[in-house]
Amino acid sequence: MSFSFTDEQAEFRSVLRRFLAEKSPTTEVRRLMATEAGFDQEVWRQLSQDLGLTALHIPEDYGGQGFGFVELAIALEEMGRALLCAPYFSSIVLAATAIMNAGDEAQKRALLPAIAAGDTRAALAFTEDNGRWDAAGVALTATPHDGGYQLDGAKSFVLDGHTANLLVVLARRPGSAGDAGLSFFTLPGDAKGLTRRLLQSTDDTRKLARLEFRGVSAELLGDEGGAAAPLSRTLDQAAACLANEMVGGAELLREQALDYAMMRMQFGRAIASFQTLKHKAADMLIDVELAKSAAYYAAAAADADGDDELAAMASLAKAGAAEAYMQTAIHAIQIHGGIGFTWDNDTHLWFKRAKSSEVFLGDPGYHRELMMQRWQDGEPGA
Amino acid sequence: MSEDTEASVRAEVRAWLDANWDPNTGLVEWRNILADSGWGMPTWPSEWYGKGMSSTLGTAVEEEFQAIGAIGVARAGIRMLAAATLLEHGSQMHKEKFLRRILTGEDTWCQLFSEPGSGSDLAGASTRADLKDGKWIINGQKVWTTSAHHAQYGLLLARTDWDLPKHKGLTYFVLDMEQPGVQVQPLRQMNGHASFNQVFFTDAEIAPEFMVEGLGDGWKIATTTLMHERRGADGLRRWAMGTDRPERAYAEERAELATAMAPYKWYPQRMGRIDLVVERARTTGKLDDPTVRQEIAKLLTLAKSAEWTARRARAAQVLGRNQGPEGSIGKLAASHVARLANHVHTLISGADAMLTGADSPMEGVIAEILVSTPAISIAGGTDEIQRNIIAERVLGMPKEPRNDTDRPFRDVPRNLIR
Numbered sequence: 112m113s114f115s116f117t118d119e120q121a122e123f124r125s126v127l128r129r130f131l132a133e134k135s136p137t138t139e140v141r142r143l144m145a146t147e148a149g150f151d152q153e154v155w156r157q158l159s160q161d162l163g164l165t166a167l168h169i170p171e172d173y174g175g176q177g178f179g180f181v182e183l184a185i186a187l188e189e190m191g192r193a194l195l196c197a198p199y200f201s202s203i204v205l206a207a208t209a210i211m212n213a214g215d216e217a218q219k220r221a222l223l224p225a226i227a228a229g230d231t232r233a234a235l236a237f238t239e240d241n242g243r244w245d246a247a248g249v250a251l252t253a254t255p256h257d258g259g260y261q262l263d264g265a266k267s268f269v270l271d272g273h274t275a276n277l278l279v280v281l282a283r284r285p286g287s288a289g290d291a292g293l294s295f296f297t298l299p300g301d302a303k304g305l306t307r308r309l310l311q312s313t314d315d316t317r318k319l320a321r322l323e324f325r326g327v328s329a330e331l332l333g334d335e336g337g338a339a340a341p342l343s344r345t346l347d348q349a350a351a352c353l354a355n356e357m358v359g360g361a362e363l364l365r366e367q368a369l370d371y372a373m374m375r376m377q378f379g380r381a382i383a384s385f386q387t388l389k390h391k392a393a394d395m396l397i398d399v400e401l402a403k404s405a406a407y408y409a410a411a412a413a414d415a416d417g418d419d420e421l422a423a424m425a426s427l428a429k430a431g432a433a434e435a436y437m438q439t440a441i442h443a444i445q446i447h448g449g450i451g452f453t454w455d456n457d458t459h460l461w462f463k464r465a466k467s468s469e470v471f472l473g474d475p476g477y478h479r480e481l482m483m484q485r486w487q488d489g490e491p492g493a
Numbered sequence: 494m495s496e497d498t499e500a501s502v503r504a505e506v507r508a509w510l511d512a513n514w515d516p517n518t519g520l521v522e523w524r525n526i527l528a529d530s531g532w533g534m535p536t537w538p539s540e541w542y543g544k545g546m547s548s549t550l551g552t553a554v555e556e557e558f559q560a561i562g563a564i565g566v567a568r569a570g571i572r573m574l575a576a577a578t579l580l581e582h583g584s585q586m587h588k589e590k591f592l593r594r595i596l597t598g599e600d601t602w603c604q605l606f607s608e609p610g611s612g613s614d615l616a617g618a619s620t621r622a623d624l625k626d627g628k629w630i631i632n633g634q635k636v637w638t639t640s641a642h643h644a645q646y647g648l649l650l651a652r653t654d655w656d657l658p659k660h661k662g663l664t665y666f667v668l669d670m671e672q673p674g675v676q677v678q679p680l681r682q683m684n685g686h687a688s689f690n691q692v693f694f695t696d697a698e699i700a701p702e703f704m705v706e707g708l709g710d711g712w713k714i715a716t717t718t719l720m721h722e723r724r725g726a727d728g729l730r731r732w733a734m735g736t737d738r739p740e741r742a743y744a745e746e747r748a749e750l751a752t753a754m755a756p757y758k759w760y761p762q763r764m765g766r767i768d769l770v771v772e773r774a775r776t777t778g779k780l781d782d783p784t785v786r787q788e789i790a791k792l793l794t795l796a797k798s799a800e801w802t803a804r805r806a807r808a809a810q811v812l813g814r815n816q817g818p819e820g821s822i823g824k825l826a827a828s829h830v831a832r833l834a835n836h837v838h839t840l841i842s843g844a845d846a847m848l849t850g851a852d853s854p855m856e857g858v859i860a861e862i863l864v865s866t867p868a869i870s871i872a873g874g875t876d877e878i879q880r881n882i883i884a885e886r887v888l889g890m891p892k893e894p895r896n897d898t899d900r901p902f903r904d905v906p907r908n909l910i911r
Contacts (some may be wrong), residue, residue: 114801114808369888384891389884396883397822397829404801404819405794431794479790480783486771486793 131193143196144315159229166227174224184355184410191359201271206233212341213333234275236266253282272320290339296329314467351409354428368443402435426482430475516740524597533566567598569753575602603644622651631697641690663711688756763865765834799826828870
């Protein structure tokens, strides 16, 4: 396990940071979060076609660049830092990864190249109104029909589900329960019988949709009844990615709060000279650095062959990053004082992203329990 | 020397050990041979028991010693801090008189820096040294002094001028501990151990030639000692070894280590013993308790994240890159881990957490954790000082205004005693 980035990876990060500083200033974030689509077509084209970001972790055989989760995680950390408004997590991290894990060879060749090119924006619809993040919570049914399948039920909390042109949907065989009888299906975003509604979300930079299916025709993806394992792996990989996205945002907040404390004068001195602020800043640094270490480790575990410690590590990193991000956001607002509670100040944009990230894919308590269940043979990551 | 390659140095030291190492030699006799040869401290200059080698080559020599189980120079305790300080700042006479007997283990040293009135604020030392009839007369009190009860010499930081600002009125001395004016008392800690001492000086005497460098140079030299102390912070492990082989030199080394290591028996417990958590929870049945599982998971997340952060820092160091902030937070992270571990061990033990000794889990090991972890956030720089260091040196935040550096030390406010 490597504990440092290569020079190439560091260069990739700095290219990305420059690109995002230019394309995703908070004026753009504020403009896009007020739109229904929530992203800019031209920036999406640039990050797909000019930078190839949508192809990063997709294998070369399927039109991708064949990098790993470590590179994907770098991209996410930078996007989390810049609060980029784009359907990247939904299409690349969730949907493409699910197709890579579940699809057969022909399906991967059919679906992945367009996603890698950014032409297709896919979304993974697995959660429902009950808000459960595991496969067993799925109630939406897939009934065999005319040699294909028909989907009936509802999905909710679907990231970018209202704009995706390809949906990957988790459904169950009627009468099945738990992890059994679950399958993935694909269908176009404008399929007949599908109603899509944008949900009002606290974090406007993360668009969530509710999807209703009434006899919607869909194609099976991968093995019938065999979706539980690839879903679980997809969610582990996504949790590792989300942890990296979160530490990017947390670090930005930490830096901005520090800048503010250095600039702000009260009682005749910079508030950064007060010990209570210095100690808070030191605590924030520790929170963020520890969470970064875990997020990096989880991304590396997602790329590691063989002995699979990803499951426990992803949950560890997700729980750690969620708490660090939220705590950093709370401190950041506190350090800004009154102005930090205003709409005009940017801090709340990241505060709300921290809040949605805390819950998305499962809250810290949920992931700590998962981590304990996956703790095998003593210490993972030893 | 500079053209020596690692391979040729390894070959040379192997050949020398072949010809000279005999475990049936007495320990002091063997270490005198080491001192004369330069192989005991290869990174020291050749005029002082060394060979002027780089630290990389020094490590290679050390590995060759370990490979055949050859004993090295005495390293346990404060003596290496004394040696490093004297090597850098000591006079010709200091080096001649002290260095060899440090390496042979004949002399034990202690560090007389901390005082009841100056802990975090070390430069506020008020133990006084006054020149009377051609001798320095020492009065005052030091505390947290490891090994003082069996040390021959102490590194003393004392105030020689009360009219100068605090950092400028301090002078560094070598004090002979075996004299009537020095009284050593063990200091009992809240966990029942007495790993340290208090040292009282009542007209103790120091001859003028045992001042290190000049009058008022004390703070500068103390900084050297403290720098070596921090560098060697992970050195504990290295000299905590020893073998049960029967030959004379090994037996004598065992006795030396037993004395030197005795104060540190509880040190693993002060870190929180993360290694015991899951097994203890399984034993007590608490591994099935959802609340306890959450707390264990929080602890493991914190502990693993801290470990990986240390590994990131080390990886950056190995690559010769500028260390990021990850290099400065280890000690504070260790405090958090220990504190949370204490909480988790309490949850796991339940009512047994009220017991100690033979009546308690693991013959008192758990009880010792519960009353030892407060030390980790105080010793070697409190959490608060660590936060100040991070804020000022890593984050570049301004220092707080001070009211102790711009005036004579005698005018600086001291503890209020009512």
